[in-house]
Amino acid sequence: MRSTGRKSIGIRDIASIHSSAPSVWTKNNPSTREDEDSSFDWFKSYGEISSTIHDIIPDKAARILMLGCGNSKLTEEMYDDGYKNIANIDYSQVVIDKMQRRHAGRRPELTWLEMDIRDLKFADDAFDVAIDKGTMDAMMTSKGDVWDPPAQVIEDCDREVMEVVR
Ligand SMILES: C[S@@+](CC[C@H](N)C(=O)[O-])C[C@H]1O[C@@H](n2cnc3c(N)ncnc32)[C@H](O)[C@@H]1O
Numbered sequence: 001m002r003s004t005g006r007k008s009i010g011i012r013d014i015a016s017i018h019s020s021a022p023s024v025w026t027k028n029n030p031s032t033r034e035d036e037d038s039s040f041d042w043f044k045s046y047g048e049i050s051s052t053i054h055d056i057i058p059d060k061a062a063r064i065l066m067l068g069c070g071n072s073k074l075t076e077e078m079y080d081d082g083y084k085n086i087a088n089i090d091y092s093q094v095v096i097d098k099m100q101r102r103h104a105g106r107r108p109e110l111t112w113l114e115m116d117i118r119d120l121k122f123a124d125d126a127f128d129v130a131i132d133k134g135t136m137d138a139m140m141t142s143k144g145d146v147w148d149p150p151a152q153v154i155e156d157c158d159r160e161v162m163e164v165v166r
Helices: 011-019 044-057 074-081 093-103 135-140 149-163
Strands: 064-067 086-090 111-114 129-132
Touching: 044 074, 044 149, 064 074, 064 149, 074 093, 086 093, 093 111, 129 149, 135 149
Parallel strands: 064 086, 064 129, 086 111
Antiparallel strands: none
16 A cells, blocks of 8 residues: 655644544544534645645546545545545444445445554555545544653554555
8 A cells, every 4th residue: 555645734733623622533432423414624624635635646546545534525525526536444333334324325436444544454555545634643642642642652653654555
């Protein structure tokens, strides 16, 4: 699996956002059980990052892996912009079921799978691009001090990176 192109936001931005929402993203996050149509985009909407996405992924047929999709609109807006080949994973079965139901009819090429980003079940080189918007950030801020993360947080982030680059 290859990841091409990198853009980052500052850790101060991440910490300030997550300090107001501690431990929100747990596997059984009750907010994922909200009504069927609810959606929420962490950090930025597709409209705000689409020019960056176009630069990083010029090929609309690219095989894209969305890491920790949540109930964000990023995938559907990328799809409607021509990126049809997106596999979406999240470790919340609730959110995956909901996104599957929401998009099955209008966006049939999308796939939605319950999977842990630290233990990807895909073959090597299955994707051209991996997108993580807010997911490693959630892991980084899930426990302890983001400025001095506990060993478990460092290991979790390391495992995600090692899975994505294999
Ligand atoms: C802060 S939200 C970001 C959601 C979305 N990417 C966005 O931009 O709005 C983090 C998401 O990552 C998921 N997540 C956190 N840790 C994960 C893990 N180890 N494996 C898979 N998904 C995970 C959560 O369930 C949640 O949906």
